[in-house]
Amino acid sequence: MNALQIQRAGIASSVQDSGRFGMLQMGIPPAGAMDWCALVSGQRQLGHLQDEAAIEVAYGDFVASPTDDCHIVVTGAPVSLSIDHQPVSPTSVHTVAGGQTLDIKAAAAGVYSYLHISGGVATAPQFASRSTSPREGVGGLNGGYLRNGDVLPIGDFAGSEGGADPHLITARTRETLWLRFVPGFQYAALSDAAIKDLLQSDYIVTPKANRMGVTLAGTTIETGIQTLLSEATCHGAIQIPPDGQPIVLLNDRQTVGGYPKPGAVIRSDCLRLAQARPGQKVRFALCSPEEADRIQWLEQHYLETRLR
């Protein structure tokens, strides 16, 4: 059986598929690839059909060797890629011989890249997913981020001929990233001034950005809400802690929380936020649930047409 020997694991690399569902009540977040378009694109390029797990690499710094011959492709945030020190096209599917060394280095934009290997990462699923939830110690390899010297089992390839547009990249740079959100939770309890501050100020992505969420810096939001009874959070929820700086909650979020939330950023904008580097300017905008549905449908349509 093929295995991947990791020489350099980088700062926050982990095994991810599309995540686990049905475990929120237990306090286990969904986890899963931060850039699910990049995950699906790589899966389809290799001909994977069963949500095969990939290696999510943050700020690309990853060196590894497969023990057996296999196909690989890297998706998501742009990288430079070399095989045995020879630079190769970073967006193509490559054949790698057993023992050859893959080297992934971050390029100038984006955060999360995905290394897909034919057969997929074959660590044992927990609660029906291989996704790593490091805080909870669930999934992946021993429940944690990958480390130098780890050896990942790779499955036998059981897919079909691959096919997908290799240029499916959502992490392009833009001056202002709009975060459209569906109002809800405590939206009605916030003052007009607080909502105005949220909607009319520029915010900046701070270095406090990880799989749990992205902390923004900008105008302080005075919620005027002292204590809330703990309730469910959701993907994209805009949480306003006492310091008034919004945090957008993402895949590894706490499943419940007691901070005020004026709403939740729609999925497609969360994906772009996850791929934004510190310093990125963002603005919030209201979005009706119906408009969110329409955008989600269009995104899915775009994705599907490029996966054929």
Added chain:
Amino acid sequence: MTFEVGPAGESAMRLIFSEPPQPALTRKLLAIQDTAQQYFSETLIDSVIGYTTLTLFFTPFKFERDRAEAWLREQADNPMPETSRPGERAEQPVILPAFYHPSVAPDLEWLANDTGLSVDDVIRLHCEQTYFAYATGFAPGFCYLGNVDSRLVTPRLNTPRPHVPAGAVAIADSQTAVYPCDSPGGWRLIGACPERLFTLESTPPSKLSVGDFVRFEPISEADFYSMSRPT
């Protein structure tokens, strides 16, 4: 009963009651959650109960928002369930052993000083109460238990500790809990529970669930160390 139903993002719906938390309300939320699983079947992928809330998470594209909203309103208008639903855990409390001693509880003496009670009184008051599990989350197996005796009500730390060990018995405001795993935490630590509250290999993995009654039972240092699993 007054309530609101509204979106929690683009594919979840949230029901919130304006009454204060109480076991009868939690049982109603549990009953609605149970019915929702049958009514929506596989389009419902997750659901979470909070102190006064139930949030239903749906599969994107299969989510009929208007139908989910109307259904939640109808359920919320139903009267409180009078009897326990079948299969509900017995109202016999879950007993959690706890070792109350400054060597494992850095805030025990502080709390006694702050409340003007003796350490023995703090322990006695914490153990006399039967608690109700209102919500789970924060970390796997973490269960929000209420309410502590009014004499033990204490604010959380201004700056959370970067490291709270698994098993720490803690108080914050009128709630108490046991930290199921090592994590940061801002609650006041008054004891240590040698039992594991969350084990991935167990079914279910969590010892406590929403709707449980819980009591703490003081144990000796010798019992604590003999019951603690080697790490």
